[in-house]
Amino acid sequence: MSVKEEYTPRPEEELDGMAAVDFESQHPADAAETIEGLDIADQVKFIKQLPIKDAAESIAEMDDLDQKALISSLNRGLAARIVEEMAPDDATDLLDGLSDDLQKALLSRVGAEDRAELKTLLTFDPDTAGGVMNTEVVILDQDLSADEAVAKIREEVEDKEIPYYAYLVDKKDRLVGVLSLRDLLLARRGAQLKDLVKTQNLISVGYNVDKEEVAHLIAHYNFLALPVVDFGNRLLGVVTVDDVIDIIHEEASEDMQAMVGAGADETTDSPWLYSVRMRLPWLILNVVFSAISAWVVHLFEGNITQMAVLAVLMPVVANQAGNTGQQALAVMIRQLAMERFDRKRAWIAVVRELRVGFMNGVIISGLVFCVVFAATHKILLASVMASALWLDMLLGALAGSSIPLLLKELGRDPAQASSIFLTTITDSMGFLILLGLAGLVLLH
Numbered sequence: 001m002s003v004k005e006e007y008t009p010r011p012e013e014e015l016d017g018m019a020a021v022d023f024e025s026q027h028p029a030d031a032a033e034t035i036e037g038l039d040i041a042d043q044v045k046f047i048k049q050l051p052i053k054d055a056a057e058s059i060a061e062m063d064d065l066d067q068k069a070l071i072s073s074l075n076r077g078l079a080a081r082i083v084e085e086m087a088p089d090d091a092t093d094l095l096d097g098l099s100d101d102l103q104k105a106l107l108s109r110v111g112a113e114d115r116a117e118l119k120t121l122l123t124f125d126p127d128t129a130g131g132v133m134n135t136e137v138v139i140l141d142q143d144l145s146a147d148e149a150v151a152k153i154r155e156e157v158e159d160k161e162i163p164y165y166a167y168l169v170d171k172k173d174r175l176v177g178v179l180s181l182r183d184l185l186l187a188r189r190g191a192q193l194k195d196l197v198k199t200q201n202l203i204s205v206g207y208n209v210d211k212e213e214v215a216h217l218i219a220h221y222n223f224l225a226l227p228v229v230d231f232g233n234r235l236l237g238v239v240t241v242d243d244v245i246d247i248i249h250e251e252a253s254e255d256m257q258a259m260v261g262a263g264a265d266e267t268t269d270s271p272w273l274y275s276v277r278m279r280l281p282w283l284i285l286n287v288v289f290s291a292i293s294a295w296v297v298h299l300f301e302g303n304i305t306q307m308a309v310l311a312v313l314m315p316v317v318a319n320q321a322g323n324t325g326q327q328a329l330a331v332m333i334r335q336l337a338m339e340r341f342d343r344k345r346a347w348i349a350v351v352r353e354l355r356v357g358f359m360n361g362v363i364i365s366g367l368v369f370c371v372v373f374a375a376t377h378k379i380l381l382a383s384v385m386a387s388a389l390w391l392d393m394l395l396g397a398l399a400g401s402s403i404p405l406l407l408k409e410l411g412r413d414p415a416q417a418s419s420i421f422l423t424t425i426t427d428s429m430g431f432l433i434l435l436g437l438a439g440l441v442l443l444h
Contacts, residue, residue: 321392
């Protein structure tokens with residue numbers, strides 16, 4: 001986007017002796033950390049000291065909540081100039097999180113060409129390729145020669161964000177090929193661009209493809225960028241590798257929080273009532289599931305009364321099986337996040353986790369058998385404990401590896417509250433197996 005004007009700070013707006021020239025020597029990511037460390041009033045003063053370009057680059061590197069709070073606190077004119085100077089994908093992400101009134105106010109102050117581009121980008125689902133793509137790309141007519149293409153790139157490159165590749169289109173703007181800038185510079189003089197991509201296996205992605213799938217494709221092919229097209233194969237933009245890093249980081253964070261029933265997009269800066277609303281339903285569900293485990297224990301209250309040592313051993317079975325399940329759960333969720341979903345391979349992975357759980361269960365239950373026997377000198381009690389532990393660990397491995405797949409098959413997020421479901425299974429079944437075996441073997 002073009003810079004209309006720079007904002008010159010007034011002397012009284014200097015912040016604690018921190019001059020803009022010192023700030024300009026920092027990388028935007030470091031500058032963003034500096035800004036985030038200030039309170040909102042000082043952030044506003046600090047941004048007003050900077051040239052628009054530096055302010056835009058730094059705000060683009062800030063956390064979502066911080067950058068939106070800062071933009072909301074700036075006067076509308078300055079905020080609009082900053083949005084206009086941002087890369088289109090960064091500006092779209094920022095605008096998408098603002099209130100409708102503020103979004104409209106800022107767009108009304110942006111130049112007509114940039115406003116039209118941003119409004120188009122805002123129509124795409126933010127979780128798709130169209131929602132994360134950058135439109136600042138080098139587009140070349142396929143009929144150009146290599147020399148003409150290099151000259152054209154020299155004219156346009158200053159306005160492009162990261163020109164990894166040049167994208168060749170035909171007269172109808174349909175994507176016909178992709179050239180790395182290295183290949184273009186090494187091309188023989190006079191060579192036509194369309195001849196350079198005759199045998200190319202062109203890989204692109206539709207604008208409605210999930211952004212996780214786009215990240216997988218870029219990682220699979222080791223691309224620096226991937227072109228995004230519409231249903232008519234017309235080039236819309238590109239998703240770059242820096243966007244992929246953000247996508248992977250975001251998805252990993254969401255999965256980690258979703259596993260335990262927290263909001264996927266929660267941060268420590270989220271409004272506390274929002275966090276309550278996100279977590280409370282899962283906590284209520286957890287109470288219901290915990291009641292199931294308590295009910296199982298109640299069924300065997302007589303067994304516990306007759307042999308109090310069972311109450312001591314119960315948490316060992318549940319905790320060990322729970323940990324086994326969490327290990328399998330983490331591996332499976334990571335696998336689903338890193339690769340395309342393949343039903344056959346996924347269920348083969350469940351069998352693998354069962355093997356791991358089986359062997360770990362044999363070893364751990366053997367050790368526990370020795371400890372319990374040494375402490376109580378009761379071989380039947382030690383055998384019951386070891387058997388219950390082994391069976392529950394095997395069940396934990398099965399549940400931990402299959403719960404994400406079942407959620408996936410149901411069209412849900414594989415990580416969503418999976419830890420809560422797993423804990424219920426390993427606790428209730430662990431108590432049932434231990435107390436049931438004890439009742440059959442030790443108390444009859």
